[in-house]
Amino acid sequence: MNRKLVTGTGLVVALALFLTVNIIANQGLTSLRLDLTENKLYTLSSGSKNILKQLEEPITVRLYYSAKEFANIPQLLNYGKRVRDMLEEYAAAGDGKVKLMVIDPEPFSEAEDEAVSYGVRPVPLSASGEQGYLGVVATNATDDVQALPLLSPDREDALEYELTKMVYALAHPKKRVIGVISTLPVLAPPPDPMTGRQRAQDWTSFLLLKELYDIKEMTPDTTTIDKSVDTLVVVHPKSLPAATLYAIDQFVLKGGKAMIFVDPLAEQDQAQPDPERPGVPPKLDSDLEPLFAKWGIKLTPEKVVGDPTVAVRVTFRTQRGPQEVEYLPWLQLQGAALNHEDFITNELNSVNIGTAGSLEALPDSKMKVVPLLQTDTSGGLIDRDSIIFVRNPAGLLDNFKSDGKHHVIAMRVSGNAATAYPDGRPTSEEQKNAGPDAEFVATSKAPINVIVVADTDLLADRFWVRFNTFGDMRQPEPFGNNGDFLINAIDTLGGNDDLISLRSRGQYTRPFKVVQDIQREAEAQFRDRQKALQDKLSETEQKLASLQGEHSGKELILTPEQKTELETFRQEQLKTRKELRAVQHELDANIEGLGTRLKFLNTALVPLVIALLAIAVSLVTGRARRGA
Amino acid sequence: MNGLSTILKRELRAYFATPVAYVFIVIFLVLAGVATFYMGGFYERGQADLEPFFQFHPWLYMFLIPAISMRLWSEERKAGTLELLLTLPVPLGAAVVGKFLAAWIFTAVALAGTLPLWLTVNYLGDPDNTVIFAGYLGSLLMAGGFLAIGACISALTKNQVIAFVVSFVICFAFNLSGFPMVIDMFSAWAPQAIVDVISSFSFLTHFNSIVKGVIDVRDVVFFATLIAFWLYANVLAIEINKSN
Numbered sequence: 001m002n003r004k005l006v007t008g009t010g011l012v013v014a015l016a017l018f019l020t021v022n023i024i025a026n027q028g029l030t031s032l033r034l035d036l037t038e039n040k041l042y043t044l045s046s047g048s049k050n051i052l053k054q055l056e057e058p059i060t061v062r063l064y065y066s067a068k069e070f071a072n073i074p075q076l077l078n079y080g081k082r083v084r085d086m087l088e089e090y091a092a093a094g095d096g097k098v099k100l101m102v103i104d105p106e107p108f109s110e111a112e113d114e115a116v117s118y119g120v121r122p123v124p125l126s127a128s129g130e131q132g133y134l135g136v137v138a139t140n141a142t143d144d145v146q147a148l149p150l151l152s153p154d155r156e157d158a159l160e161y162e163l164t165k166m167v168y169a170l171a172h173p174k175k176r177v178i179g180v181i182s183t184l185p186v187l188a189p190p191p192d193p194m195t196g197r198q199r200a201q202d203w204t205s206f207l208l209l210k211e212l213y214d215i216k217e218m219t220p221d222t223t224t225i226d227k228s229v230d231t232l233v234v235v236h237p238k239s240l241p242a243a244t245l246y247a248i249d250q251f252v253l254k255g256g257k258a259m260i261f262v263d264p265l266a267e268q269d270q271a272q273p274d275p276e277r278p279g280v281p282p283k284l285d286s287d288l289e290p291l292f293a294k295w296g297i298k299l300t301p302e303k304v305v306g307d308p309t310v311a312v313r314v315t316f317r318t319q320r321g322p323q324e325v326e327y328l329p330w331l332q333l334q335g336a337a338l339n340h341e342d343f344i345t346n347e348l349n350s351v352n353i354g355t356a357g358s359l360e361a362l363p364d365s366k367m368k369v370v371p372l373l374q375t376d377t378s379g380g381l382i383d384r385d386s387i388i389f390v391r392n393p394a395g396l397l398d399n400f401k402s403d404g405k406h407h408v409i410a411m412r413v414s415g416n417a418a419t420a421y422p423d424g425r426p427t428s429e430e431q432k433n434a435g436p437d438a439e440f441v442a443t444s445k446a447p448i449n450v451i452v453v454a455d456t457d458l459l460a461d462r463f464w465v466r467f468n469t470f471g472d473m474r475q476p477e478p479f480g481n482n483g484d485f486l487i488n489a490i491d492t493l494g495g496n497d498d499l500i501s502l503r504s505r506g507q508y509t510r511p512f513k514v515v516q517d518i519q520r521e522a523e524a525q526f527r528d529r530q531k532a533l534q535d536k537l538s539e540t541e542q543k544l545a546s547l548q549g550e551h552s553g554k555e556l557i558l559t560p561e562q563k564t565e566l567e568t569f570r571q572e573q574l575k576t577r578k579e580l581r582a583v584q585h586e587l588d589a590n591i592e593g594l595g596t597r598l599k600f601l602n603t604a605l606v607p608l609v610i611a612l613l614a615i616a617v618s619l620v621t622g623r624a625r626r627g628a
Numbered sequence: 629m630n631g632l633s634t635i636l637k638r639e640l641r642a643y644f645a646t647p648v649a650y651v652f653i654v655i656f657l658v659l660a661g662v663a664t665f666y667m668g669g670f671y672e673r674g675q676a677d678l679e680p681f682f683q684f685h686p687w688l689y690m691f692l693i694p695a696i697s698m699r700l701w702s703e704e705r706k707a708g709t710l711e712l713l714l715t716l717p718v719p720l721g722a723a724v725v726g727k728f729l730a731a732w733i734f735t736a737v738a739l740a741g742t743l744p745l746w747l748t749v750n751y752l753g754d755p756d757n758t759v760i761f762a763g764y765l766g767s768l769l770m771a772g773g774f775l776a777i778g779a780c781i782s783a784l785t786k787n788q789v790i791a792f793v794v795s796f797v798i799c800f801a802f803n804l805s806g807f808p809m810v811i812d813m814f815s816a817w818a819p820q821a822i823v824d825v826i827s828s829f830s831f832l833t834h835f836n837s838i839v840k841g842v843i844d845v846r847d848v849v850f851f852a853t854l855i856a857f858w859l860y861a862n863v864l865a866i867e868i869n870k871s872n
Contacts, residue, residue, distance in 0.1 A: 007864040018857040019825070025849045026828050032845035036758040042842045078675060085840065510676035512752040595671040598748055603661030606744050607654040614650030621645065 041082070044089050047498035048164040051171070052090060055097040057141040059170050062101045063087055064115040066132030069107075069125060073132075076123065079153040080134050086159060087136070090167070098167070105133050121150040136163065140170040161343050161502045165491075168499055178213045178490060179229035180206070181244070183220050183236045183286070184268050184456060204476050205459045205483045209233075209490065223247055231257040231493050236266050236456045238286040242426040249291055249420050250437070253444040257493035259486075262286045263456040264304050264357040265329075265384050281388050286456070290420040295413050296365025299454055300358045304329045304387055305407045306400055307379035310337065312352070316393050327393040328382060328400055329355040331375070332480070333409070339372050342412070343502065344451075344488040348481040352463045355387060356455035358407040367415035371408040372451070372489075379407045410453040410485075418443045451489050458482045518590050530583050537576040544569045631718030635726030636733075643734050653738045656692055660742055663688065676753025681745055682763045682839045686803050686831050689774045694795035696734065697778025698788045700727050701866070705786045714870060724862045728779050728855075735771045739764065759841035766838030769851040770831055774799050776858035783865040805830040 035043040044052075063084055070077040084102055091100040105112040105120075112133070116122075120135035136148045146166040151159070180187060188200045202210065209215060216229055223243040225232060232251055237260070240248075252258050264285045271282040287299050306328030314327040331353050338345040345351075351373060358381060361369040380402040390396065425437040457463055464480035492499065547566060643649045660681065664670045668680025704710040713723060749755050778795040785791050804810050805826050814823045827833060834847040 007867050011861055011864055014857050014860045018853050021853050022828065022846075022850055023825060025846045026825075029845045029849070034843040035841065036762050036843060037841040038756045038758065042840060078673070510753050510755055512671075512674045512676055513754060514752050515674060598671060598752075599661075599665045602742075602745050602748060603658055603665060606741060607657040607661075610650060610657065610741060611654050614647050614654075617644070617650075618647050 042085060042089060044086075044093055045160060045164075045502050047502045048090070048160060048167075049093050050498040051164055051168050052093045052098065053095065055094060055167070055171055057171065058097050058099060059094070059138055059140050059167060060099045060101065061087055061090065061136060061138045061167075062103055062118075064103050064105050064111075064120050064133040064135045064137070066106075066134065067104055069130065069132035070134075073125065075153055076132065076134060079151070079156065082156070083134070083136070083151055083159065086163065090163065107131075118145065119147050119149050123150065136166070138166050138170055140173065142173070144170055144173045146170050155347075158343060158346065161499075164499060164502060165494070168494070176213050176230055176494075177216055177226075177228045178209060179216045179218055179225055179232045181218045181220055181222065181232065181234045181237070181240075181248075183238045184266065184459075186235055186459060187215070187217050203459055204461050204465050205486050208483050208487055212487065213490070220244065225251045225256070229256065231259065231490055233259050233261075233490070234288070235261045235459065236263060236269065236286045237288050238266075238269070238283065240288075242421075245288070245290060246421050246426055248288075249294075250439070250441065252291075252448050252450060253417065253419055253441050254439075255444075255446055255448075257449050259451045259453070259489055259493065260288055261453045261456045261459065262288060262299055262357065263355070263454065264299065264302060265355040265387060266456045267354055268457060268460050281385070284388075285384070292452070293362070294417050294420045295448070295450060295452075296362045296367035296415070296417070297359055297369065297411070297413055297452060298362060300360065300381065302384045303358060303381040304355045304384050305331070305358050305375060305379055305409060305454075306382045306396065307331055307375045307407075308397065308400065308402075309376055309378045310334070314393060318394070323394075325393045326397060328396045329387055331356070333373050333375075337374060337376065339370065339374075342370060342372055343492050344412075344485065345372050348484055348488075350480050351482055351485050352458060352480040353409060353455045354457035354460075354463055355384075356409045356457075358409070359411055359452060359454045360408065367413055367417065369408075370412040370414075371406070371410070372412060373410040373453075374406045374408045377404050377406060378402050379405070381407070409455060410451065413450045413452060414447050416444050416446075417448050449493060451493065459486065515591055515594065518594065522587055522590050530580065533576055533580050533583065537573065537580070540569055540572050540576065544573070631716070632722040632726045632729075635718060635723050636730050639727055639730030640733060643730065649734065652692070652696065653741055656688065656738045657741045659688055659692075660684065661745070664745065676749050676755040678745065678749055678755070678760050678763055679839065681742070682767060682835075685767050686770065686835055689771055690796060690799045690803055693735070693771060693774035694778045694781075694792045694799065696731055697775050697795060698782055698791040700731060700779045701783040701862075702786050702788045702791045705869070706788075710866075710869075714866075720863055720866060724779070724859055724866070728775060728859060728862075731775050731779065732768075732772055735775065736768055739767060739771070756841065759839075762841050762843060763839045765843075766835050766847075769838070769848070770835045773802075773831060773851050773854045773858075776855040776862070777802070780858045780862040780865055783862050783869070799831075802829065802831050807832070 035041070063080075065080040065084060067077065067080060070080060087100050087102075091098045103111050103115070105115045107130075115133050115135065115137075118135075118137040120133050120137060122131035122133055124131050134151045136151065138146045146169050148162055148166065155162070185200060186203045186206045188198065188202045191198045201207075206215070216226055218225070220237070221241050221244055223241075223246075225247050229251075232248065234248065237245075237248075248258065262285075266284050266286065269282075269284045271284060273282045274280060285302070287301070289298070292298055308326055308328060310331045310333060311326035311328050312330040312332050313324050314330070315322050316325050316327075317323075332350050333353065334350045338348050338351065340346045353373070361367070380400060382396060382400065386396070386399070419440075419442050422442060424440045459482065464482035465476045465478045468475045468477050544566070547562065547569070663684035664678075664681040668683060670680045673680065701710070704713060714720070718726075746760060749760070750757070774795075777798050778791070781795045781798065782788075782791040785794070807830070810826070814826055818826075828846075828850070834850050837844055838847055
């Protein structure tokens with residue numbers, strides 16, 4: 001009895017110990033985990049974690065995921081699971097500030113109505129009208145809503161970025177202020193005070209910016225940048241006064257984000273030649289040289305990038321009439337020319353640029369440079385003056401030589417930088433009395449974040465948008481992603497370094513390559529056969545039609561020969577159709593066959609081998625036993 | 629330690645001396661294959677990973693592990709060899725651990741029989757092999773948990789059928805405790821802390837996270853303490869019987 005009591009107590013103590021250890025582990029060891037996945041799928045980037053840690057208000061994230069409806073669509077089913085897993089990571093990293101709700105919006109349910117009211121878009125699943133949902137809606141304490149209405153597996157590499165951006169936008173619901181300094185008329189001047197008429201229009205790219213952000217325009221001779229500005233856009237900084245350069249320098253070093261557009265030849269610059277020296281071309285180039293030097297980069301002077309493989313074809317008038325020819329300095333950048341690991345460019349199809357310059361990192365610089373737009377090695381540099389004076393595409397092409405280098409047209413620059421003005425504010429006449437700058441910084445407190453583009457023309461309408469007119473409505477119709485490039489860049493600069501640090505993670509899905517290969521091979525093989533059969537079929541049908549045509553309008557009596565011929569045709573037609581069906585069927589047979597073989601191997605063959613082994617063992621041991 | 633290895637060897641030899649062990653392995657492999665290919669749609673989903681294979685393990689083990697563990701002690705009790713075993717110069721703890729380890733190794737052998745599936749998935753595509761390795765590790769850990777439960781129950785009864793049924797019910801409860809229907813049942817009235825504790829005892833939740841390729845210290849702690857607790861209970865169960 002006593003012993004029983006002792007063992008009983010022991011059991012209770014052991015149970016208590018088991019429970020306590022696990023409860024403590026569950027509460028305390030939340031971050032001790034090892035992510036063994038190749039792409040670190042379940043580890044949030046430190047950028048996301050920082051944003052989540054800094055949340056002050058709770059955020060509710062609703063994942064609308066029609067798991068049941070997707071049961072037969074593995075791609076969506078699996079992707080939905082991965083989205084859910086990732087959101088669980090957000091909830092874990094959010095330290096209680098992120099509340100996750102996974103909702104299966106069943107057809108005709110309240111949840112479905114709710115999803116639709118948040119703008120979540122249905123995925124059509126079958127011709128009979130079935131549909132499912134895979135979207136995320138997040139709300140903050142003040143009921144601001146951010147939604148990803150339809151998550152596509154193709155965009156998985158950007159999932160973390162999109163989710164973090166959404167969380168960030170909810171945590172900082174105020175519209176961002178974008179400062180603009182431009183010597184080009186990117187923003188229209190105010191209406192004529194006398195007539196009240198608008199004299200010009202904003203460039204479409206800047207019209208887009210106006211829709212998303214608060215724009216604060218500054219003159220090119222401004223000496224201060226408003227404290228409210230978090231991102232500065234500088235377009236064509238041509239002959240800016242030192243005081244303005246100093247203001248930009250200090251803005252960037254103090255953590256302000258900037259996007260700079262410089263150009264060796266700004267085609268939109270309307271500067272006229274000096275009447276006293278008409279032979280000298282006007283200054284059409286811009287640079288931010290003193291600042292660039294400190295940021296570890298430089299713009300190759302007086303050279304324009306050309307690339308015959310991506311040059312835009314233009315119609316050029318020659319003596320023999322109009323002729324289509326590649327115009328080397330106008331480039332349509334696509335594919336590998338766009339950085340697919342950076343969220344600015346990874347979703348863009350093409351960016352059109354005109355007479356752009358070449359940017360390069362200075363050899364001894366410690367700054368980090370990431371190319372966003374760059375040419376293939378087939379590109380090269382062209383003398384700017386030859387473009388201004390020659391103006392002959394064919395002539396440019398004849399004289400072009402590739403230098404086998406990648407020429408960078410747009411880049412991200414980050415790292416710790418020093419000021420271009422170590423002595424503080426440059427003293428100009430009007431600022432002599434202003435005294436030293438109390439807020440002067442000599443080096444950046446945190447790494448700077450700047451995007452530099454060596455082309456201003458890509459912002460102009462003629463390079464990426466045409467207009468359709470409906471009545472008095474003027475509808476822009478983009479033919480390039482130049483506007484998206486600008487918006488994405490401003491968006492990722494985002495005022496937050498954590499968001500900028502997020503990068504594409506690459507491969508997520510791991511398809512059966514063998515099956516895909518069989519599929520491709522079979523399709524190619526059968527496409528040929530199908531083509532041959534179809535040709536035969538149409539030939540037969542034509543013959544049949546012509547034979548019937550001979551008799552149309554005439555008497556419908558056919559000779560016995562014709563009848564036989566008609567019958568043969570019909571038979572052939574039927575045979576060919578049947579063969580085509582067989583071709584369709586055969587396409588899947590190989591893949592199914594492989595599946596069946598693998599199923600057999602794994603469910604039957606291995607167990608069979610083991611069963612035989614068992615029989616052999618029992619025979620041997622039985623004989624041994626009998627022998628003994 | 630000597631005693632432990634003696635018991636371990638004796639038990640292992642006993643497993644492979646009878647055709648029952650092979651029958652068990654064959655059943656396990658057939659069921660695992662059928663579940664993976666037919667219920668899990670391994671081939672149709674076209675993804676080079678072993679998720680559809682591992683997702684059925686908690687349910688397969690629920691039937692199969694009690695079948696392995698039911699005879700561990702009840703048979704000894706029934707045949708009267710338990711007394712003999714206890715008179716040997718082997719500490720009781722070593723005997724318990726030895727039997728448990730033998731059963732665990734046997735399970736590992738059965739699991740190793742599924743390696744052709746690993747080869748298959750490598751043939752078909754380019755899987756993340758570290759994740760698959762983690763899956764096997766998780767599966768083995770979970771099997772250890774089920775086995776420890778089964779061994780303890782087996783020590784409580786002479787009747788193998790009763791040992792099987794009771795072990796099955798307990799394993800089922802451990803599986804279910806993470807299920808939404810169970811959680812919902814408790815979350816209606818119990819405080820969140822209790823609901824969290826209940827759901828944290830589910831084999832499914834701990835196993836699923838390992839299968840994804842994430843080794844969380846909490847999951848390892850859970851399985852390790854669970855095995856330790858049930859083995860301790862196993863020792864106590866035999867102690868009580870001995871005193872009877």
